[in-house]
Each structure stands twice: as structure tokens, then as C-alpha cells.
Amino acid sequence: MSAVMAADVLAQGGWSAGSIDAVLEILLDPTIWLGAAAGGAFGAALGALPAFVFTGFLVIAGVFGGDAAGGVGVDVGFGPVFGPHISFAGGAAAAAYAAKKGDIESGFDYHNGKDITVALGSRPDILAVGAAFGVIGILLEQVLRNLAIPTDPIAFTVVASALLHRAVFGYSVIGVVSDKANGYMDMGPFEREEMREPGEVPGDGEKASEDRLAVEPWLPNMYKWSHVAAIGLAAGLAAAYAAIQTGSPFLGFGISAATLLFLNLGIGKIPVTHHMTLPAATAYLATAGTGYSPIAALVIAGIFGVLGALVGEAFQRVFYAHGDTHVDPPAASIAITHTFIAILSIVGILGSAVWVPGAV
Structure with a gap:
């Protein structure tokens, strides 16, 4: 499947960019709403991370389906049921809700609202939360896509949905920085295994404030700048x-x-890399064939891989490490790096933005 075809895949079935009429058409299609509600409930039932793994397999199947399959697997993997803005975001919101209700005691080291690995089962209220955030996800993603906002509409929606679920369920939207940390970016308290002060943050189930780490890095084995860049x-x-x-x-x-x-099965030190691989591959295809040599295109891809990694790490230090629920660093990084790719395309430095709306 070529880069142009990949963009076409995401534009199938009315998913093209550029008009308010397209947004209104989506709003009047009940199948989209029902699919998004079901997808959000699916993410709540399985857990956000298992649902995202399922997305990954669908995308792989779609890529290798190629012309014969019409790229359907990619379309389904990013679509209104299994797309991360639906199933993953719905699962993350459901985890935040269940933790607030005191219904998650998975043994997770951090606040249970951050535990996106655990299946939440079939309880109707939890499924309803996932479904509601699935519907919110499709609405925001479609508005961004059809108005041709130059970013990754799926990734942007995942982040916006997470910040929304924090506000809706009464969590701090940004998080509370411990007095033991020298600002948002300081991971030192984690390295020293320092705990929160009594009453500094709300408790979590059976854990009081002083039972929680002062800083909770997203990936305890992958937060040092040199490791992330490598x-x-x-x-x-x-x-x-x-x-x-x-x-x-x-x-x-x-x-x-x-x-x-x-990672979901508990194997240690598995790196999280989708915010590195997607912008790097997109940057390569945006660069190759536009006057740059293949080596130069690969170098640019490597730079975007490093950029995606560093942006994700910076985001987690601000929004994840001091908060109580999962706000996804890779999604934030993907949205930011693809906005940058779109800008470089718009000003003519890159030949295209490949699939990014507003600059294709």
C-alpha cells in the first residue's frame, strides 16, 4: 500500500477532510454513534491497553492486506470502533471512573486510575462510561478531521479525552507536584523512592496519600533522557x-x-515506541522523493524518532507523573510531531504530510 493509498484508506466512507457538511453528515449517521459507543464499552471491558494491542494487530493486518484487502484492516484499526480515540480512550476513562469509585484494587504500584492494563469486566455503569467517552471520541476526532485541522486527529482526541475524564470525575487536570520535587520535570523523588506527604493528594483505595510515591513516572524503566533518545x-x-x-x-x-x-503480560523493560515509529515513518515518506537522498530521508526519519521519544517523555513528566489517571504521553507526542510535519509540508520544506489532514 503506497503512502497515497494509506491516506485514501483513512478517507474512505466519508472520512475525508475539509467541510462542515461532512461533520454534519457524520452526526446524522446512527451507525457511527452506535459503533463508537460499542467500541468505548469494548475498551472498558478489556482494559485500555489490551484494546490498543488489538488495534495494533488490526493495523498490521491492514498493511499486509494491501490492494487485495483495500487496506480495510488499517481503516478498522483507526475507525469508529477499535480506533484508539474510541476503545483506548473509553478504557482509560472507565479506569478513572472505577478507581474513583474504589472498584480497582489490582495491586498497581501507582494510583489505580492509571492502571490501563486491567480488564474491567461487564458492569453496566463501567461499560456506560466507556461508551460515553467512545461517543465523545468520535465526535471530536471527526470535527478535527473534517475541518482539516493540521494534526493527528486521533492522537489529539486521545489526549483531550483523558484531560476531560480527569475533570469530569473530579481529578486534578494537571496533577499536584510534590514539595519533594523540584518542579514538574524532576524525577529525583522517584529515584530516591520518596513518598507523598500526608494529605498532599487524595488517597487511592486502601492507600493513603503517604503510601503513594511522590513522583510516578509513566515507564519506570524508560524515563532517562539518554535512554529515551536511544x-x-x-x-x-x-x-x-x-x-x-x-x-x-x-x-x-x-x-x-x-x-x-x-508489556500487558508483565514482561519488564518492554519499551513503548509507537510515538517514535509513526512520526519517523511519516517523515521518511514525506521526505523521500522530494529532492532528498535516501540517506538524508533516513536521517530525518531517525531525527523524528528521537523527537517523538523526547516529546513523549517531556509530556509524561508534566501530565502523567504527578497525576492520578492515565493521560497518554505517546498520543500527545504523536499529535505534536505530526503537527510539526504538517507545518513543514505547508511551508514547503517537506514534499507532503502523507496522511496528516490539512496538509496532505
């Missing part, structure tokens, strides 16, 4: 090579998402 470079170059072989920017993303199955 995996970003490796993942970015690997994704660019996959794009060379397939013509698709999405294979690296699908593989990155699928590998999180191992």
Missing part, C-alpha cells in the same frame, strides 16, 4: 525501513502497538 533513534530507523518496504507509514505503528501485549 530507543527513539532505533525505533525510528526501523519504522522508516518498514515504510521503505511497504510504502505505508503505519506498519511500524502497528508493530509497536502489538508489542505492548508483552
Whole structure:
């Protein structure tokens, strides 16, 4: 599947960019709403991370389906049932809700509202929360896409949905920085295993404030800047090579998402890389064939892999490490890096933005 075809896949069935009429058409289609509600409930039932792993497998299947399958797997993987803005976001919101109700005691080291690995089952109120945020997800994503806002509408929606669920369920939207930390970016209290002060933050189930770490990094084994940059470079170059072989920017993303199955199973030190592989592969395809040599295109892809990694780490230090629920650092990074790719395309530095709305 070529890069142009990949963009076409995301535009199938009325998913094209550019008009308010398209948004209104979506709003009047009950199948979209029902699909999004079901997808959000699916994410709540399975858990946000298992649902996202499922997205990864669908995307891989879609890429290798190629012309014969019409890229349907990619379309389904990013669509109104299994897309991350639906199932993952719905699952994250459901976890925040269940934790607020005191219904998650999974043994998670951090606040239980951050535990996106655990299945939440079939309780109607939890499924309803997932369904509601699935509907919110499709609405925001479609508005962004059809108004051609130059960013990744799915990734942007995942972040906006998470900030919304914090506000709706009474959590601090940004989080509370401990007095033991020297600002948002300081991971030192975690390294020293320092705990919160009594009453500094709300308790969590059986854990009081002083039973919680003063700083809770998103990935305890992957937060040092040098480590993050190194995996970003490796993942970015690997994704660019996959794009060379397939013509698709999405294979690296699908593989990155699928590998999180191992993380969900509790295997330590599994890196999270989809915010490195997707911008790197997109940057490669945006660069290759536009006057840059293949080596230069690969170098640019590697730079975007590193950029995606560092942006994700910076975001987690501000919004995740001091908060009580899961606000997704990779989604924030993907939205930011693809906005940058869109801007570079609009000003003519890159030949295209491949699939990013508003600059394709």
C-alpha cells in the first residue's frame, strides 16, 4: 500500500477532510454513534491497553492486506470502533471512573486510575462510561478531521479525552507536584523512592496519600533522557525501513502497538515506541522523493524518532507523573510531531504530510 493509498484508506466512507457538511453528515449517521459507543464499552471491558494491542494487530493486518484487502484492516484499526480515540480512550476513562469509585484494587504500584492494563469486566455503569467517552471520541476526532485541522486527529482526541475524564470525575487536570520535587520535570523523588506527604493528594483505595510515591513516572524503566533518545533513534530507523518496504507509514505503528501485549503480560523493560515509529515513518515518506537522498530521508526519519521519544517523555513528566489517571504521553507526542510535519509540508520544506489532514 503506497503512502497515497494509506491516506485514501483513512478517507474512505466519508472520512475525508475539509467541510462542515461532512461533520454534519457524520452526526446524522446512527451507525457511527452506535459503533463508537460499542467500541468505548469494548475498551472498558478489556482494559485500555489490551484494546490498543488489538488495534495494533488490526493495523498490521491492514498493511499486509494491501490492494487485495483495500487496506480495510488499517481503516478498522483507526475507525469508529477499535480506533484508539474510541476503545483506548473509553478504557482509560472507565479506569478513572472505577478507581474513583474504589472498584480497582489490582495491586498497581501507582494510583489505580492509571492502571490501563486491567480488564474491567461487564458492569453496566463501567461499560456506560466507556461508551460515553467512545461517543465523545468520535465526535471530536471527526470535527478535527473534517475541518482539516493540521494534526493527528486521533492522537489529539486521545489526549483531550483523558484531560476531560480527569475533570469530569473530579481529578486534578494537571496533577499536584510534590514539595519533594523540584518542579514538574524532576524525577529525583522517584529515584530516591520518596513518598507523598500526608494529605498532599487524595488517597487511592486502601492507600493513603503517604503510601503513594511522590513522583510516578509513566515507564519506570524508560524515563532517562539518554535512554529515551536511544530507543527513539532505533525505533525510528526501523519504522522508516518498514515504510521503505511497504510504502505505508503505519506498519511500524502497528508493530509497536502489538508489542505492548508483552508489556500487558508483565514482561519488564518492554519499551513503548509507537510515538517514535509513526512520526519517523511519516517523515521518511514525506521526505523521500522530494529532492532528498535516501540517506538524508533516513536521517530525518531517525531525527523524528528521537523527537517523538523526547516529546513523549517531556509530556509524561508534566501530565502523567504527578497525576492520578492515565493521560497518554505517546498520543500527545504523536499529535505534536505530526503537527510539526504538517507545518513543514505547508511551508514547503517537506514534499507532503502523507496522511496528516490539512496538509496532505
